[in-house]
Amino acid sequence: MELVKPCNLFEVGGRMMAARRAADDLARLVARSLTESLISMTGDGVTVRAQSQFPVTPSRIKETSITTFICENQGTGRKGIVDFDNALCCALMERACGGAGAIDGPLEMLTLAEHRFAERIIALTLDLLGRAMHCSSDLALVKERDLEKNGFASKNLFLLTMTIETATFNGSIKVWLSEESMTFGMMENHVNSDLLIEALGQVPLPVSAVLSRRQSTLGNVLSLKVGDTLPLTLPGTAEVFVGGQPLGQARVVAKNNNLALELQSVVKADTQGL
Structure with a gap:
């Protein structure tokens, strides 16, 4: 048995x-x-x-x-x-x-x-x-x-x-x-x-940087036409975003005859969702 x-x-x-x-x-x-x-x-x-x-x-x-x-x-x-x-x-x-x-x-x-x-x-x-x-x-x-x-x-x-x-x-x-x-x-x-x-690590993410911000009046915006120029001041640092979320601050530098960003600070990632 x-x-x-x-x-x-x-x-x-x-x-x-x-x-x-x-x-x-x-x-x-x-x-x-x-x-x-x-x-x-x-x-x-x-x-x-x-x-x-x-x-x-x-x-x-x-x-x-x-x-x-x-x-x-x-x-x-x-x-x-x-x-x-x-x-x-x-x-x-x-x-x-x-x-x-x-x-x-x-x-x-x-x-x-x-x-x-x-x-x-x-x-x-x-x-x-x-x-x-x-x-x-x-x-x-x-x-x-x-x-x-x-x-x-x-x-x-x-x-x-x-x-x-x-x-x-x-x-x-x-x-x-x-x-x-x-x-x-x-x-x-x-x-x-x-x-x-x-x-x-395999997920593609869009990376963007804000080099300058400028305020204007509604009247000036409504009067804009093709060919007009908007004066901007290029700052020493820029805000960097990844997937629409802030990554940190970066310094605008020149590398190989191109503009580039050198990270100066990084926002601490929130891993609570994992």
Whole structure:
């Protein structure tokens, strides 16, 4: 007679708590990274708020305002699903083209161009997610279009919900991954600082500097025409901004016959969000 090894509830509970803590850390990391990336793509005024759930099963109800994409770990072949709010896709695409990104109500279908733009956003999200989870293989979109969520109904899944907010619209992207995906350097060892630095180090950020400021009257501004000159005084220092946030003060210098900035002071970074 073969004896069944008893289940250690404390061990199981500890692993579950570790997985949930790791999922929460992952959500914060991806939200911060995706915020900076979307600002670079579509302009200022984008905020991403992420929430993780583990374990969870997807809803069986298919929403017409959502487009479902299939992702796959290219090393293991394990598949996941990505639900993209159609209206959110259109709002972000309009912002990327210079518009306000104001979309009225849910949308049932995406055009081919909108579908490709959604794939671009999802590919970026999966790349950030894969880096944070330290996947040994890439998380990538696959060509399959229809995937029955019922096939995942009996599985414990990791769900990352990213709510993307702008001044004119907000919507969500939901990524569902298998329980096994949580083991790629994440559930056992937690999300460590090296992974955070590696993932954040790949995020493109706009850098700007304010060389001069000048006040004028409303009358003078209204009378300006093409060809007019605005006298400015070039200061010894300039304010430097990264992603719209102050970085510090810099001295204006000449380097290789070009103007350059030499940092004199740096604002202490706020890492509380990590």
